[in-house]
Amino acid sequence: MPRGLVVTETTNMRTPTREGVLRAAAKVADILPQTPLLRAEIGGAPVWVKAESLQPIGAFKIRGAWHRLTDLSDEERAQGVVGVSSGNHAQGVAWAAQRLGIAATIVMPSDAPSVKLERTRAMGAEIVLYDRYEQDRDEIAEALVTERGATLVHAYADPWVIEGQGSCAIEIMAQLGAEPTRIITPCGGGGLAAGLALACPSAEIVPVEPEGWDDVCRSLEIGSIQRVDSDAPPTTCDALQTPATRPINFAILKERCPFGLRVSEAEVAEAQRFAFAHLRLVVEPGGAAALAAALSGKVALDGRTAIMVTGGNVDPAKFAEVL
Template sequence: MPASHAPSRAGVLRAAQKVAAILPPTPLLPLEFGGRTLWCKAECLQPVGAFKIRGGWHRLSDLSAEERRRGVVGVSSGNHAQGVAWAARRLGIAATIVMPADAPQVKLDATRALGAEIVLYDRMTQSREEIASELCAKTGAILVHAFADPWIIEGQGTVGVELDEQMRARAGGSASRIIVPCGGGGLAAGVALACPDASLTLVEPEGWDDVGRSLAAEEILPVAKDAPATACDALQTLSTQPINFAVLKERCSAALWVTPAEVRAAQRLAFSKLHLVVEPGGAAALAAVLVGKVEVDERTAVVLSGGNTDPEAFARVLSTAD
């Protein structure tokens, strides 16, 4: 296996074969909205509650025997952590995950339950990349980045492969537009590679729209130092990386942001109409549709990327009207 490679559509299709061998496709659910049918890809129903299981499996299953013996280190607020931990347990690989101390407890507990060791850090004052690099240098483990890794990008792109097959079977053709939540850009870049003919819209949380600003400026810009607190922990990355930006600057047609209230409204709608528990970050793309920030036609698809939220936090969302 090469030390690295450029993510490609061929790589996404290979990853899709690997994922299909161990996981069933997640449902593509119709949601009637504004007189049209919006198609919702329910990645919140994955075994680890998020799409991150795809990239984790593609990356770790491609490691050599010698690399597997060395173990892996991941960085994550929780969903990538569980994807890596799930794959590591299945493959018999030791996994250490660097996670923010303020990650939702449900994500911390689930990662530990999958057998991974957790190293906590302060999201706003410490660099998770530096901590992970030090761990890799000390132990010889392989770094599995949450989004800036070609295998991770290709694995996340398998969402698009499944979605395309389901849309052609049920919606009369491939998706014309795909709307995805965006943190570091791993999912977005993967879907862009998987579905080159679809218009791609990225959605970020208010104040954490660094990818959108980077695309507008045609250079990578970090999140502002005074970025507000956000419930969208899954999308709370400080900046995208060149490997993701290289794909997105060629393929992204629009980048939007949504407010906390808009996200909560999307969570409530997904629960009431689709009977799904969707975490804040996982509901960001749907939120943009509900408030009319994205034009919808009969072949528009939205990715509900994750459902790992603390029960108490979700109960507050359902019980409080904005």
């Protein structure tokens, strides 16, 4: 699709709220311990790193999935759920579905990291593979939803998912003892960034995308939703390869994000090495994007800047190559 084309919602949805974020945070706190908020120094400035890579599924996506699936009615649970994901949301949905006794089907790209495919299958989810360069994952998911009467659990364009992802910022405020001045976050479709904005109404939210997959950056710059170009370059940040944000996300982002940032593959790899050497964290490329922006000096840092490290599901051999 050409640049400038506005993507519309396929279903009517309620608006995500801060009250919803607080409710999601309470639900998450009932089943999961808080992930650590680790202090680090970058260029002499103290920063706080939220280690969501240490979640049971290795990513923050567990939050939105749990909030969404626990709010399903008995009838909806009986019909099952369908998700679309390159792997982290897939594992979040599969994890929640397994614990709630709900059938889960996940539409995943055929080139998703094998570790993500294997772990999603291990939690009992059915996987439907597609070619991310030739097929539309949303069309496939919608067909499955229609055929099975299932509930779509979108990876980012879902009010419950947005609220659930924002729950990590409620933890940050409790751990920091105050609202952060800014939160730097990896950004794919904008579900996490939107949730963080709802959770911390006074904080500056800075979304970070890999070069060439900068639809949110361009959307903020132009003022309307933009799609990734059809000739977008390859990226190791598979978790951030979303074609475009959606109106439900952009309505929040355009009000709360003054700008977005882009990072290179080399900057992402350097961030992975920094996290391993200084924080003792194994971080996947997409999960390191915000840290990459901070390390490369692209955003102001201070004693109340929080940096989201969102995932650690990386192929061991590829991670060894980065190190």
